[in-house]
Amino acid sequence: MIAVLFAISVIVFVIFNVIPNSDPALRIAGKNADAQLIENVNEEWGFNDPLPVQYATMMKKVFTGDLKSYQSQLNVDEQILDGIPVTLSLCIGAAVIWMSFAILFGYLSAVKAGRFTDRSLTILALIGISMPVFWLAAMLLYYLSFKVTLFPTGDYVSLAESPLDWAYHLILPWFTLAVLFIGFYSRVLRSNMLDSMNEDYVRTARAKGLSERQVRIRHVLRNSLIPIVTLFGLDFGAVVGGGAILTETVYNLQGVGAYAGEAIGTLDLPPLMAVTMFGAFFIVFFNTLVDILYAYLDPRIRLA
């Protein structure tokens, strides 16, 4: 894991400091930098040093909380920390929605394979994975909070302030973020369930005299959920680590993603550098956590 984290930080360094074909100080300082600022940045980041030294300087800045945006004069790490509660509110709610709907739809689809329910759910799932998230968000905002004023137009109310308002403001973002994953997971679950329906243990369960319902839920569904949990580990890590950038930007939720989104508009690189690195780190941590959980849930994995 340490090796992966190191490799990630090297890639981030390479992306921001090595590949681009322009003066690094100019890039870091931002669009509207004057000569003096560029000079300062050059000094601070040591762009004349050899690459390994530059790498060390960058890592030191990111991890000592010393990294700041030269455009907004704000400390990057503090801004990211400020965004975490918003991002977590969005992602945890969306994750609950996407897992429940995905399991429900996948189960129905597999049980009714080939029938009308299955076909319509398949079409819905395909539409779900074919929609740009930001466009869906824009459409929901336009139709459900502008045309018909059912929901507020984005913004975030903290959970401590008013739990009801918090949820009310987050309903649209939750569903927006969940749609893609519902579509994808329900299809994966469907095919896994159809595969395991032919397994020997299912025949055994039936032979034991279990009801069809018990066979489906206790045996087929449970075993088919394992790959879904793996996917969930990856995707949840990705959305928390800044992957919810589009949803946050459109709904104006000031989370980690929206912070990165604003930085793109102004081509402000230090925030992007930090968000990219923390995002990838978070995914790695989360995956390790899922792996450990797995070993706990399934003894076979522990042995392998």
Added chain:
Amino acid sequence: MASEPYVKPTFETPEGAPGEEYHVPGEPTRPPGERIEGRSPWYLAWRRLRRNRVALAFGALFVLIVLFCLAAPLWADIAGTGPNTNHLTDQITLGGEPTDVVAPNGTPIGPGLHTKFLLGADTNGRDVMVRMMYGGRTSIYIGVMAALITTLLAVTVGLLAGYFRGWTDSVLSRAMDVVWAFPVLLLGIALGTALAFGGLQLGPLTIPDNSLWIPILIIGCVYVPYMARPIRGEVLALREKEFVEAAVAQGKGPLRIMFTELLPNLWSTIIVFFTLNIANNMLLESALSFLGAGVKPPNASWGTLIAEGYDAIYTAPHLTIIPGVAIVLTVLSLNVFGDGLRDALDPKAKIRLEH
């Protein structure tokens, strides 16, 4: 046919000597003397695909969308305007009355039945229909080119890692794992913004920062692990087969085995992934462009059209809705067709999507 009495068929072998054919139970019997027609796996796949009307219909829809976008210059000629021509102060005749293309309060005209401004105008007074067609060319071009890059890289990595195993595999797989750890969108954004100044210098090749090749290369690279992993897995299984051993025994070198023995067995996987990859690429392109890290002016894509239109969503929603619908239709057509292709090429569902 099945109800006919069983007749043991005989047929002439190519040499002309009388031979007997083993009768496959369940297969219809053949009159004596008739040759068995060879059916290649491709022909069988095509027969399965042909039965899947929905997939074919969506495949046709994609072709229509591509043709529609290719006809952009033609329509621009008919409408008498270009994708970047402003008509901010112009007037056109609507229902016999002259109307401002863009009203004094900044609201452009909406879609209507007139050749010019068929889908309305944008806030700069540009023809949305013409821009849509040109934007579609960009979006589809990026999607296809990036998919070609992804496929090329992923197949190379998958073949090398799966065939040589050992340390080659370790190095390549670890590298893929690291790229995999980044959220795709964030990695795309990081590259997109880092290359937004000054473009890219690849040896003797310089790519300016507003070139379409910047998003193409970025999108082409970030999806490589998602395709390389399953291909590597398949190669690992294939290389244990007897035909590879036979090729080794014949004295074929690793490269020839990879290209003449392994690659032909990977085609169905590659085709399926390629189709679905174009769909994903188009979604990623639109997201990057929406955020300002993708296609740069003067080029326009469906993603940048939405980004521009979104600023005026409350006064001119058609600017957001139309390009969005175009993306959904195109991506949906590719996804449904790709799904049908997978069912046809791989009836036992070996090809698994990991995302």
